[in-house]
Amino acid sequence: MKAIIVLTAILVIAGYAQDSLPWKGTIIFDDWVRVDDAPGISGHRADHPYTIIDTDYNIYVVWQDDRDGNGLYNIYFSYSSNLGATYSADICLSDSALNLNYRYPWLIKGRQTHDIYVVWQALAADNFWDVYLVRSSDGGATFSAPDTIRGITISNNQNSEVNFGPLPRVALSANDSILYLAWADGAGNSATRVKCARSTDGGNTFFGDVIVNTNLAGVARHPSIAVDDSDVVHIAYEQGSGTNQDPHPNIY
Numbered sequence: 001m002k003a004i005i006v007l008t009a010i011l012v013i014a015g016y017a018q019d020s021l022p023w024k025g026t027i028i029f030d031d032w033v034r035v036d037d038a039p040g041i042s043g044h045r046a047d048h049p050y051t052i053i054d055t056d057y058n059i060y061v062v063w064q065d066d067r068d069g070n071g072l073y074n075i076y077f078s079y080s081s082n083l084g085a086t087y088s089a090d091i092c093l094s095d096s097a098l099n100l101n102y103r104y105p106w107l108i109k110g111r112q113t114h115d116i117y118v119v120w121q122a123l124a125a126d127n128f129w130d131v132y133l134v135r136s137s138d139g140g141a142t143f144s145a146p147d148t149i150r151g152i153t154i155s156n157n158q159n160s161e162v163n164f165g166p167l168p169r170v171a172l173s174a175n176d177s178i179l180y181l182a183w184a185d186g187a188g189n190s191a192t193r194v195k196c197a198r199s200t201d202g203g204n205t206f207f208g209d210v211i212v213n214t215n216l217a218g219v220a221r222h223p224s225i226a227v228d229d230s231d232v233v234h235i236a237y238e239q240g241s242g243t244n245q246d247p248h249p250n251i252y
Helices: none
Strands: 009-013 025-029 045-053 059-066 074-080 102-109 116-123 129-136 169-172 179-185 193-199 207-211 220-227 233-239
Touching: 045 102, 059 102, 059 116, 074 102, 074 116, 102 169, 116 169, 169 220, 179 220, 179 233, 193 220, 193 233
Parallel strands: none
Antiparallel strands: 009 025, 045 059, 059 074, 102 116, 116 129, 169 179, 179 193, 193 207, 220 233
16 A cells, blocks of 8 residues: 655754854654545555645645556645644546546745646657646645646657656746746657746746757756746756666766
């Protein structure tokens, strides 16, 4: 059985001593708190959780969940407003009626507007990945209907033990006016490339997609993205040899 568990860490400050570090401490984890509320205790797969905490110490969690045991994951969301003591009722963000396998969720919360964006991917019938996006404007109480990314073309049919497809990631500018999307793009035998695009209308449409990696001869995949307070965009990714199945890439 797999369940989504969050441990809340508390930093305990020890005594201050002259000629030593300003503080000494140890990290103590509180009791386990189960986030998913799937019925029963067995036969339930829940994987790839991602968690963020905002400046008000609200905790937001997304994960992929096969609680009906049909071998297909859906994307679920929950949040805590009491430092992780309890979590809200789960919200299914994906469309289970499509019978797709939804994977690898990621989320970001605005600093000014407090909007929440969640992205993930699903393998379509043509064996190419589609990327989905939803938005909440009420702190995670409700979300928009899931829809694929518009305005740009995402093409990726990679799916192996070392290449997980587009693995979409999102980040927001400091004033929340620009939503950035990073992903791995590439089909067939050509080396995948990490790309980035942006949206200025809350994720309804994206534009201006650019290639991030400078070594176009080798595979680039599995990006992570963040935007600092000066609106500088930072992207980390794997860069390997010319094959998409390179098991030993470097981090760039």
